[in-house]
Amino acid sequence: MTKNILLIHTGGTISMKLHNESGAVILNDENPLKNEAMLQTYANIIELEAFNLPSPHITPQHMLTLRNIITEHAKLEQLEGVVITHGTDTLEETAYFLDMTTQFDFPIVLTGAMRSSNELGADGVYNLVEAVRVATDEQARNKGVLVVMNDEVHLAFNITKTSTSSVNTFQSPQYGPIGLVTKKQVHIHHAPIHRQYVNVTSLQKRVALLKVYAGMEADLLDYILQANYDGLVLEALGQGNVPPLIAKKLQQFFTAHIPVVLVSRCFNGIAEGVYGYDGGGKQLEDAGVLFANGLNGQKARLKLMLALNAHDPVDLRTFFA
Numbered sequence: 001m002t003k004n005i006l007l008i009h010t011g012g013t014i015s016m017k018l019h020n021e022s023g024a025v026i027l028n029d030e031n032p033l034k035n036e037a038m039l040q041t042y043a044n045i046i047e048l049e050a051f052n053l054p055s056p057h058i059t060p061q062h063m064l065t066l067r068n069i070i071t072e073h074a075k076l077e078q079l080e081g082v083v084i085t086h087g088t089d090t091l092e093e094t095a096y097f098l099d100m101t102t103q104f105d106f107p108i109v110l111t112g113a114m115r116s117s118n119e120l121g122a123d124g125v126y127n128l129v130e131a132v133r134v135a136t137d138e139q140a141r142n143k144g145v146l147v148v149m150n151d152e153v154h155l156a157f158n159i160t161k162t163s164t165s166s167v168n169t170f171q172s173p174q175y176g177p178i179g180l181v182t183k184k185q186v187h188i189h190h191a192p193i194h195r196q197y198v199n200v201t202s203l204q205k206r207v208a209l210l211k212v213y214a215g216m217e218a219d220l221l222d223y224i225l226q227a228n229y230d231g232l233v234l235e236a237l238g239q240g241n242v243p244p245l246i247a248k249k250l251q252q253f254f255t256a257h258i259p260v261v262l263v264s265r266c267f268n269g270i271a272e273g274v275y276g277y278d279g280g281g282k283q284l285e286d287a288g289v290l291f292a293n294g295l296n297g298q299k300a301r302l303k304l305m306l307a308l309n310a311h312d313p314v315d316l317r318t319f320f321a
């Protein structure tokens with residue numbers, strides 16, 4: 001039986017074109033993916049254009065709008081899957097946001113492209129067809145939000161953009177893909193052990209993200225305090241350490257009850273309280289810093305933001321445990 005798939009376009013390179021005179025990749029007035037005939041072979045497509053934005057223009061507010069669109073359609077139609085086309089620059093953030101804010105058993109699959117619609121070797125239609133195939137596959141149900149690109153299926157929690165230009169840009173550094181797509185079948189070989197859900201209806205509280213570096217001075221943190229951010233995520237060094245000056249300044253955050261979450265700027269591994277020296281992760285943990293269990297900085301920022309904006313209060317310590 002043909003399944004009902006809601007296809008939502010949001011923009012990104014997958015919807016763009018190469019302007020031959022200037023050599024720049026630009027927005028298209030007419031989405032080249034609209035009514036893509038090949039999709040009808042795989043599903044009954046209900047198609048809508050939510051936005052036509054490059055993904056650096058996407059904000060958490062757009063992500064919330066997407067969540068609301070899916071929720072509304074799930075009430076009205078017999079939805080069996082959702083596919084979202086998205087620019088790749090912030091695709092992992094939208095995927096993670098939707099993963100944390102939806103609880104449907106049908107698959108929600110994001111895809112994009114690294115080459116625009118009229119470029120040689122354009123990967124847009126190919127990735128879109130694969131995303132629809134995954135969204136209609138029984139194995140993809142109850143796996144959380146998925147990202148499908150370049151013959152691989154990844155979890156929103158793990159995925160990150162690793163190359164500025166390769167069609168193989170999306171990787172899950174710690175754990176690898178959870179499945180693959182061949183010409184004949186979708187093969188899912190992993191499942192997430194647990195998922196978290198946050199009920200958000202609006203996004204008022206703000207969270208900043210800063211990368212820590214050798215010799216970093218504390219004045220940037222002064223700015224975060226003055227600008228009244230509600231939370232801070234630090235992409236710290238190694239296993240979760242910061243220079244002594246930064247550790248000292250964090251005391252002011254604790255006094256002001258501004259939560260601080262630490263992740264590692266390393267590509268692999270999990271930040272945790274190991275070192276007991278000045279600025280070491282163990283000291284920071286004892287002082288009140290939270291760790292984000294292997295999330296990267298941009299996703300930890302969304303996680304803290306969602307927790308702070310939750311409809312019902314969230315205990316941050318349990319939430320980040």
Ligand SMILES: NC(=O)C[C@H](N)C(=O)O
Binds near residue numbers: 013087088089112
């Ligand atoms: N490949 C892409 O989609 C990159 C583009 N700058 C975007 O995220 O919108």
